[in-house]
Amino acid sequence: MPESWVNLAESLGADLHLELTGPGSRRAVLIRALRDAVRSGRLTPGTRLPPYRSLAADLGIARNTVADAYAELVAEGWLSARQGSGTRVAHRAQPLTPTRAPAHRAPVSRPTHNLLQGQPDAASFPRTAWLAAARRALTAAPHDAFGPGDPRGRPELRRALADYLARTRGVRTDPERIVICSGFAHALRLLLPAVLPGPLAVESYGLPFHRHLLATAGLRTHPLGIDEHGAVSAELAEAKGVEAVLLTPAHQFPLGVPLHPDRRAAVINWARESGRYVLEDDYDGEFRYDRKPVGALQGLDPERVLHIGSVSKSLSPAVRLGWMVLPDRLIDAVLEAKGEREAWAGVTDQLTLAEFLAHGAYDRHIRRMRQRYRRRRDQLLDAVADHAPHLTVTGIAAGLHAVLQLPDGAGEPDEQAALRAARWQGLALDGLSGYRHPEATMTAHHGLVVGYAAPSDSAFPAALEALCRALPPLG
Template sequence: MEKSWATSKGAAEAAPGVAPGVAPQAGVGAGADFHLDLSGPGGVRASLISALREAVRSGRLAPGSRLPSSRTLAADLGLARNTVADAYGELVAEGWLTARQGSGTRVARRAAARPPERRTPPVRTPRRPTYNLRPGSADVSAFPRAAWLAAARRAMAAAPHDAFGHVDERGRIELRTALAGYLARARGVHADPERIVVCAGFTQGLGLVSRVLRQRGTREMGVEEYGLWFHREALERAGLRCLPMPLDGEGAGIGVLEGGKAGARSVLITPAHQFPTGVPLHPDRRAAVVDWAARTGGTILEDDYDGEFRYDRQPVGALQGLAPERIVYFGTASKSLAPGLRLAWMVLPEHLAGEVLAHKQAGEWSSGALEQLTLAEFLKSGAYDRHVRAMRLRYRRRRDRLVEVLAERAPHIKVTGIAAGLHAVLELPPGTEHPTLQAAAWEGLALEGLSRLRSTPPATGDPTPDGLIVGYGTPPDHAFPGALEALLRVLPPAE
């Protein structure tokens, strides 16, 4: 026979004066449910002893846990009280339990028996990363907690009652209005609040727009030769085939679009700061891709990657300002504030806005209203601008230190892509990228290789350049010097 007992009722009975739902003390006797199998051989008493002993041995009953009184457990199991008392007594004698006046019966506090050790030869494994120089992340330790909390308080005080109801799939009007003003001022974007859709990250927005384009007949999407693999995966999940666009010193070339099939009517580009090479799209190519979209009816998806973090000259304005009805503009708070906020936005052409919103309403995740209201207040109060300026100075100092250290101690390593953003490209001698990444793993240093970010394998005779993508924005200030030292230890020596 298999029985189970629940001690919630019994614990309340055993502790007069304790309010229902309030545990008198930790342990099994404090309202936990526990399952005992009494179907073993030897009768009920032997089965109870065996089940309790196994519960202690396996750790289901932790050391120090208080058991129900013999009266309570007997009632729950439908057994005679003497049977339970005898079982407790034997387990006390064996050392599994302890019984003291006024303290009840508890599991003995002793170390659990360890299983016999298996003798296996030692296996050397890479260290868990101590330092993180992977690209794509901001220094979350610098999140402006005090300013954000102050903005949240003001936003909560001013929030209308409907802010706590169902979220508008477009996003809160307060945030969309604040974003329209900020994007026009800081990035040159033509933004109407009615054509802004707030989403829970760039990838979600990319998937929404891609599905709409696929339904409209688009079959292929031009993508830069190097980029983030999960962006390509989002396009492929929407049913689009990615056409790699070659990169050079002037950014992405659009020849593949001009010579492509009729279905190649869309392109995803990062014109302000190409990821990962760091090359901005040349003015001639900016004009050419806009002209292509106007002539063919194509759609440009603009990822404004690192557009706010340019160091050596004025920021390059968004491409969207040149053709608002042909370009979908994507922005996010992931780099400027923190990815954990899950706040991003799209500025949509009028002819796409309705369909994209319909797809989002069909079950897509929405960002929380409180975070949206707080960001709106953060933007309106000027706190966002102040934070971005402070972080721009911090990241520039780190970039300058990275370049300085490499020039002093590894002058054979060329550094590129440093005019903007939160990462740099380190060009490596041929054949050294993989060994360098292996050495970094043993050194406890997280790095990203350039070859992993290529969309397609190189053609014969066109090898992928070896390189590292070093994200200097990720480590907190106190860890950055150590991360640089670890980087220097793994770089290949001069030939």
């Protein structure tokens, strides 16, 4: 096929040179030429392309060939198409530029929009209230607060947490059963394998990082199926040799379903009858939008459930504070595992959080952020309904993310194509397949895990527009 000049005077005021050469069908050659024009910058973001009939006439090829080429480039994220505005070069029609990285690590991309799950809005950290709490806490702190201290954590924080967790999450505890840690990962490192040495049952979909921690500790994991009622607790009877089960019962991560009351009871019965334990990851229990929060599983049996939480979602991952609410018989073993003081959380942050909780600032912050995140969730739902109504949105009753499930029959290649389109739009988000346990036998889910909390209020509309441009079209 010869080289061609295409008249784009209506949109560019100049001619555009397309290299219509090389092997392949006319459709493939045209797609390659348009990609090259965008990649080189000769077609800039927002540029309107001619109607496919006009381009077909200029090139002397069939209209369907041009129409198919446009559709393919829209699906890949190079172009965008909306009724009434024609086909244009996408606003992010170039791959993310990797930064220089060590040879043993994967390249790190710099996305324009952060829609990764599990990250709160950093711009909304309550700086003024936190600073005021820190001043009050340090002014009132006893001198022994700055000595060796208690490996359980500061008593002020443990008292405040005992009151707060009982009031908001239905946790049954007292300050002596609470051990302060740096977050959920730190809690796992303290518990496994020194305290809970055996294999664990886990949900078939969950954080790969947690599975990695368990594997590093030398522990095998047994995946449990998940359906519309949460983890299939009946499978615990077939999980031979497991010493405990790790669950996200309030809001299954990442699929978003709460554990059904009957299954909550079944898990507790399994733990009681077998003398085993339940690790409850209460990672975003405060953020429930459509009904009252689901109470903590620990409230059903404080001697069989280890309740673990942190402020990484509610406040900031930079505030390295979490807690374990433990059965009496495990406290000494956890404190022995905690060991040296270097592994303890900072005293000043502990005192500040205690003050923040005791004077209601934490409750006010949670209420404010719950309203903000709910608005963003609703905006996301409206946008998906307008631009991709064929996608099913799940996990929306709580939390900081939603799952956009691809239609029935979609597979791993479809999910990867959607992720590539998202990267072209400058989006950082994950696919569901990355959370699947490698030994899971349940039916696979495919889709996008969209975090709507991380962007600031001013940045969220642009992130939502970019997501809409990346969503896969019907069919």
